[in-house]
Amino acid sequence: MASSNPLRAALAAGRFCYLVELVASRLAREARLLEIASGLARVPGVVAGSITSYAGGAPGHDPLRIGAAARARGLTPSLHVTCVSLDRHGLRKLLEDAAALGIENVFAMSGDWPTAPVGQDRPPAVYDIDAVQLVSLIAGLRRAGPPFHVAVAVSPFKYLESDCVYQYLKLEKKARAGADYAITQVGWDAEKFRELKRWVDERGLRLPLVGNVYLLGPRTAAKMARGEPPGCWVPPELLALVERESAAADGGLGARLERAARTIAVLRGLGYAGAYIGGTQDPELIARLIARSDVLAPRWEEFAAELRFGRPDGFYLYREAPRARGPRREAIPLVLDTLGRLFPVRRETWLRKGLRGIFRAIDRSRGLARxxxxxxxxxxxxAFGCQACGNCVLGDLEYVCPLTCPKHERNGPCGGTAHGRCEVEDKPCIWGAVYARARAAGRLDGLRAYIPPADPGLAGTSSWINYFLERDARPRAGL
Ligand code: SF4
Known part of the structure; x- marks a missing residue:
């Protein structure tokens, strides 16, 4: 019911609102977290507490229990649901449990690669489905009853064309899969906030945007300058500024609050729907921040001109400068595309019919199929690093196998890429290659297609047979 969910109501009414990240890490006592939730419930403008799960890759308190308890204290919970540690069945169960507790706000994301808590083994990384597929799963449950209200993540703070545009293409998929609004990654670059808003508006996506506003202290700034947690990045000029500010008598708190309040003013001016506050969960500080941003709101353009902590030589989608020449076509996709044209099987051709008959006959014999x-x-x-998933989508992903992505994403890069590098392994992000090949071939539009989760029952079987007998999971028309 819309009226019982202040977050949904604020977004629907176009009323600028605030979500506060409640970090449910094991380092925080549960009683303290709930005390904070009570305090936040009394801050005007705060419509939800966003309860983390696997923040920074480390497991924490049970977010369901914290969410239910926060709600009992008057704070509407928004539950982080990640693909890190649960397969599709576990995620479905988690969502059903959330619905049973009356929790309808969920924040669907891939999640950071798990890290080992001190003295413990690293939890297993499951990544059975990706964030787009998770949104699709939630939308399916919603059609059956629970009124889930779904947030998704997007990072405009990517300074390579492939990283950046693919983030936006993936956001479109999330919107089509059923997302209700999007929350940005942390960043301090007004031009990037503006770029994302323009992209969403130009495509007519009905997706309110909530900008991430982080109270940045020197320790976190130093970590983010090293790219920790993945996807967060602080440039050297901002790190130096924060370090200088922290020498003040208040340890830099005043400067931190002022920067955050100005960022909120910029978001309001750009037409964002709200702010997602991180870096503090102190109700008193947050009330000060909101009050200050109200005062500063009319001066947003002045602050937008100051908020320029990006990469001067980085990629900005709407800049006037001529775009770099597209990449040249590589030999492998060129050869495979040519073969695909000479021997067409993606349409109902004589060749496809013939091969279907042959593979049907082979499939009758276990030995031959093997x-x-x-x-x-x-x-x-x-050739491709194949892992015999049995649901081949090489032809939909520019001949790049999605299982060579450590998180097994099938619909585009996660938010953890660092200037084209993978969050998990020391190698280029595979999605950079997918993007480059698609751009060189003039088929970026093809990257908008939704790739469904692989059918795990087909692992270890021939994807050729599965393809011709049409029993694999692959993009279909529509979603
Ligand atoms: S069959 Fe699966 S694992 Fe093998 S190349 Fe195709 S997508 Fe990758």
């Missing part, structure tokens, strides 16, 4: 699977794997493993 031999085909071995042959397929022998060819595709060295």
């Amino acid at each position: 031999a085909v699977e071995r042959l397929e794997f022998a060819l595709k493993q060295p």
Whole structure:
């Protein structure tokens, strides 16, 4: 019911609102977290507490329990739901439990790669489905009853064309899958906030945007300058400024609050729907911040001109400067595209019909089917890093295997990329290659297609047979 969810009501009414991140890490006592929740419930403008799960890759308190208890104290919870540690069945169960507790706000994301708490083993990384597929799963549950209200993440603070545009393409998929609004990654670059808003408006996406506003102290600034947690980045000039400010008698708190209040003013001026406050969960500080941003709101353009902590040589989508020349086509996609044209099987051709008959006959013999699977794997493993998932989408992803992404994303990069590098392994992000090949071939539009989760029952079987017998999971028309 809309009236019982202040977050949904504020976004629907176009009333600028505030979400506060409640970090449910094991370092925080549960009683203290709930005391904070009570305090936040009394701050005017705060419509929800956003309860983390696997923040920075580390497990914390049970977010369901914290969410239910926060709600009992008057703070509407928004639950972080990540793909880190649960498969699709576990996620469905978590969502059903949330619905049973009356929690309807969920923040769907891939989640940071798990880290090992001190003295403990690293929790397993599951990543059975990705963030777009998770939104689709939630939307399916919503159609059956629970009125989930779904937030998704997006980072405009990417300074390579491939990282940046793919973030936006993926956001479009999340919107089509059923997202209700989007929350940005942290960043201190007004031009990027503006760029994202323009992208969303130009595409007619009905997706309110909530900007991340982080009270940045020197320790966190130093960590983010090293790219921790993944996807967060503080440039050297901002780090130096924060360090200088922290020498003041108040330890830099006044300067920190002022920067955050000015950022909120910019977000309001740009037409954002709200601010997602992180870096503090102190109700008194947050009340001060909101009051100060109210005073500063009319001067937002002046502050937007100051909020320029990006990469001067980085990619900005709407800058006048001529865009870099597109990448040249590589040999592998060129050859495979040519073969695809010479031997068309993606449409109902004579070749496809013939191959379907052959593979149907092969499929009747377990030994023959196994031999085909071995042959397929022998060819595709060295060429593409194939892991025999049985649901091949090489043809939809520019001949890049999504299982070579450590998080097994199928719909585009997670938010953790660092200037084209993978968050998990020391290698380029595979989605950079997908983007470059699609751009070189003039088919960026193809990257908008929704790729469904792989059918795990087909792992270890031949994707060729599965394809021709149409039993694999692959993009269909529409969503
Ligand atoms: S998508 Fe699946 S079948 Fe295709 S190359 Fe990757 S692991 Fe192999």
